[in-house]
Amino acid sequence: MDIHSRWLKTQELWDMLDQHPWVRTGLALVLLLTAALVLGRVARFLVLYAVKMLGRQPSLHWVNDFRHNKVFHRLAQMVPSLVIQFGLTLVPGLSAAGRNVIGNIAMAFTILFMTLAIGALLNALLDIYARTEHARTRSIKGYVQLSKMILYVFAAIIIVATLIDRSPLLLLSGLGAMSAVILLVYKDTLLSFVASVQLTSNDMLRVGDWIEMPQVGADGDVVDITLHTVKVQNFDKTIVSIPTWRLMSESFRNSPQRLQKTYYFLQAP
Numbered sequence: 001m002d003i004h005s006r007w008l009k010t011q012e013l014w015d016m017l018d019q020h021p022w023v024r025t026g027l028a029l030v031l032l033l034t035a036a037l038v039l040g041r042v043a044r045f046l047v048l049y050a051v052k053m054l055g056r057q058p059s060l061h062w063v064n065d066f067r068h069n070k071v072f073h074r075l076a077q078m079v080p081s082l083v084i085q086f087g088l089t090l091v092p093g094l095s096a097a098g099r100n101v102i103g104n105i106a107m108a109f110t111i112l113f114m115t116l117a118i119g120a121l122l123n124a125l126l127d128i129y130a131r132t133e134h135a136r137t138r139s140i141k142g143y144v145q146l147s148k149m150i151l152y153v154f155a156a157i158i159i160v161a162t163l164i165d166r167s168p169l170l171l172l173s174g175l176g177a178m179s180a181v182i183l184l185v186y187k188d189t190l191l192s193f194v195a196s197v198q199l200t201s202n203d204m205l206r207v208g209d210w211i212e213m214p215q216v217g218a219d220g221d222v223v224d225i226t227l228h229t230v231k232v233q234n235f236d237k238t239i240v241s242i243p244t245w246r247l248m249s250e251s252f253r254n255s256p257q258r259l260q261k262t263y264y265f266l267q268a269p
Contacts, residue, residue, distance in 0.1 A: 025093040029102075032087045036080035044076035062128055069124040074117035081109040100165065108159045115155035119148050139207055142196040142227035142244070149189070149227075191245035192228045198248055205230070205247065205254060212253040216242050 051072050055064040066072060084106040088099050126144045161168040183190070199205045209222045211232060220234035229241040 025091060028091040029094075032084060032091060036083035036087070039083050040076065040080035043079040044073065047072050047076045062124075065124040065127045066121070069120045069127065071117055071120040071124055074113050074120050077113040078110050078117075081106040081113070085110065104162050104165055108162045111155060111159050111162065115151060118151060122148055122151075138200060139225040141225065142193065142200075145227040146189075146193055188243065188245065189228065192243065195245040195248040196225070196227060199225070199244070210255040212255075213242065213247075213250070215250060216240060216246070218242055218252075 048067070051063055051067050054060050055067055057063075085103055088094065088103055088106075091099075094102075122144050126141060129140060157171045158168050161171050205211070205222060205225065207222050207225060210220065211222060212219045213232075218232040218234065218240040220232050220240075222230060223233045223239075224231040226244075228244060230244055230247060232240045232242060234240060
């Protein structure tokens with residue numbers, strides 16, 4: 001087939017597309033989606049490869065924490081939805097309503113992956129903090145968990161508002177009317193947060209302290225302090241999870257690690 005025949009075939013194809021605008025619009029949407037997925041794959045490969053190279057530098061060891069928590073992976077996942085958002089203007093014959101619906105869906109995915117990236121960033125910062133000296137005495141895991149919870153709630157509100165094409169303030173006003181129900185549902189979370197703040201601010205409990213709380217069967221070392229629970233490893237290696245708020249509402253005995261003494265017993269030969 002010579003060049004002239006190919007040109008005629010192309011002209012016939014374009015004439016057919018002109019006669020059926022919906023076919024042209026559908027084909028353009030398929031091409032846009034394909035381009036978005038391909039560019040997303042390329043962006044993720046380039047970003048992850050660059051991050052892997054940077055992580056080999058001793059002075060940039062913190063980059064590995066970001067990579068292990070998939071911060072850059074989540075950011076790269078935003079590329080396809082961004083391409084669709086900005087590429088909709090190039091789709092011929094697409095109605096304003098269709099452009100609005102597809103654009104809102106793409107924006108919702110962008111907000112979702114951005115939220116996941118911020119959550120992964122908080123996890124990475126928590127891992128970096130865990131290697132510092134302050135982490136041995138001051139746990140911030142509860143604050144990070146609360147921050148992520150608030151982040152996800154607001155992100156969910158914005159995503160729903162974007163999908164239904166309404167202002168997020170309308171949904172927030174509806175949540176205000178349901179404040180009593182929300183307080184009832186998140187009662188334990190709020191109590192645990194207040195208790196966690198009091199425990200850490202007053203230096204009442206640290207990781208490594210030995211606590212005794214017979215009513216819950218706890219008699220051992222504190223191994224983890226989170227927003228909702230405090231994990232205690234008993235002398236027999238069993239793990240007891242205590243709701244954080246119970247440490248403020250009930251009594252317990254604490255033998256701080258910094259006040260404990262170590263005794264060495266020498267066996268006679």
